Amino acid sequence: MPKVKSQKKSRQHEQIRQGVQFKRDLGQHILKNPLVVDGIIDKAALRNTDVALEVGPGTGNMTVKLLDRVKKVIACELDPRLAAELQKRVQGTPSQTKLQLMIGDVLKTDLPFFDVCVANLPYQISSPFVFKLLLHRPFFRCAVLMFQREFAQRLVAKPGDKLYCRLSINTQLLARVDHIMKVGKNNFRPPPKVESSVVRLEPRNPPPPINFQEWDGLVRIAFTRKNKTLGAAFKHSTVVEMMDKNYRIHCSIKNIPLEADFDMKTKVEEILEKNDFARLRARTMDIDDFLKLLHCFNSNGIHFA
Known part of the structure; x- marks a missing residue:
């Protein structure tokens, strides 16, 4: 001592x-x-x-x-x-x-x-x-x-x-x-x-032509459980609720009618499967992979900011 x-x-x-x-x-x-x-x-x-x-x-x-x-x-x-x-x-x-x-x-x-x-x-x-x-x-x-x-x-x-x-x-x-x-x-x-x-x-100058807040919103979901597949990560109820809320705002602003039986969880699963992302895991994805994923969601009216 x-x-x-x-x-x-x-x-x-x-x-x-x-x-x-x-x-x-x-x-x-x-x-x-x-x-x-x-x-x-x-x-x-x-x-x-x-x-x-x-x-x-x-x-x-x-x-x-x-x-x-x-x-x-x-x-x-x-x-x-x-x-x-x-x-x-x-x-x-x-x-x-x-x-x-x-x-x-x-x-x-x-x-x-x-x-x-x-x-x-x-x-x-x-x-x-x-x-x-x-x-x-x-x-x-x-x-x-x-x-x-x-x-x-x-x-x-x-x-x-x-x-x-x-x-x-x-x-x-x-x-x-x-x-x-x-x-x-x-x-x-x-x-x-x-x-x-x-x-x-x-x-990087110029920076990539994306909204960084939106990019970070997407990446945050994917890396919350980086060893899980994206199919599992985007199935979580709070994630689906957030995406659904943003999508409804997007449709309202763009005057896009919503189907009576619209289901965000089904829509997300379809986007991931169609573009071969459902079985990918965040821990192995690079910047180009995430840019493509963001584009897939955005082109379907789904946003993260």
């Missing part, structure tokens, strides 16, 4: 010596290895005319290197104490005028224009931040982001992979995704409980 207390005290002293007490509940794990920082910056392929968005700058280990390479850095930090540390770090240097600080929750903030995004994110906001980023307009060139290892593996997973899921296909629909490097726990202060990875995202 004394040894554990001693180690804990030592960590606290280290944090205080660095000028700030880190909050684990906010996911504050500061990247301290300069080689990893350099690797992330290199993969961003920065230009001196770029505006870089950095999310979770912490005490600024990456920020100061970004400021040397770009025209402007917009740093979004939730914790005012860390933002103050960063401000102090650049005060009185030539970089001071190139730094814009945004203090607040990045998920509740309208993102400004930027060319490149780099982030060592609190892992609990990984998924919502990825989609906030990929649905942001105008388009940015690329994002180089640090994630929990398993989350990163889900982003890059392919059909048939164990970790392939709704996150995988939604991300890959909107962006090219590459796994860049693995980052061990000891590269952070304090060390997190999980291993990390860095991923590079390049938005």
Whole structure:
């Protein structure tokens, strides 16, 4: 027991010596290895005319290197104490005028224009931040982001992979995704409980010509039980009710008369069977498969948003 207390005290002293007490509940794990920082910056392929968005700058280990390479850095930090540390770090240097600080929750903030995004994110906001980023307009060139290892593996997973899921296909629909490097726990202060990875995202520009909310509605149903056949997934009563409601709205708007004995469950089964989807499973389907499936439903007046 004394040894554990001693180690804990030592960590606290280290944090205080660095000028700030880190909050684990906010996911504050500061990247301290300069080689990893350099690797992330290199993969961003920065230009001196770029505006870089950095999310979770912490005490600024990456920020100061970004400021040397770009025209402007917009740093979004939730914790005012860390933002103050960063401000102090650049005060009185030539970089001071190139730094814009945004203090607040990045998920509740309208993102400004930027060319490149780099982030060592609190892992609990990984998924919502990825989609906030990929649905942001105008388009940015690329994002180089640090994630929990398993989350990163889900982003890059392919059909048939164990970790392939709704996150995988939604991300890959909107962006090219590459796994860049693995980052061990000891590269952070304090060390997190999980291993990390860095991923590079390049938005597809132009994006696929579909309604993303509708696409996500379809994919969500298919991946709720990704090992089940689509015939089974679309037979669930709540799914049938939702599709029936949307179809009736569609018919009302288009002035399409409904048959007296119309049954949505039968209609869905017919669409899946006719187009050879009934026995397919989400875990083995790629983007083209889902685009065809969405087209089959939409061309029959069935929508998911």
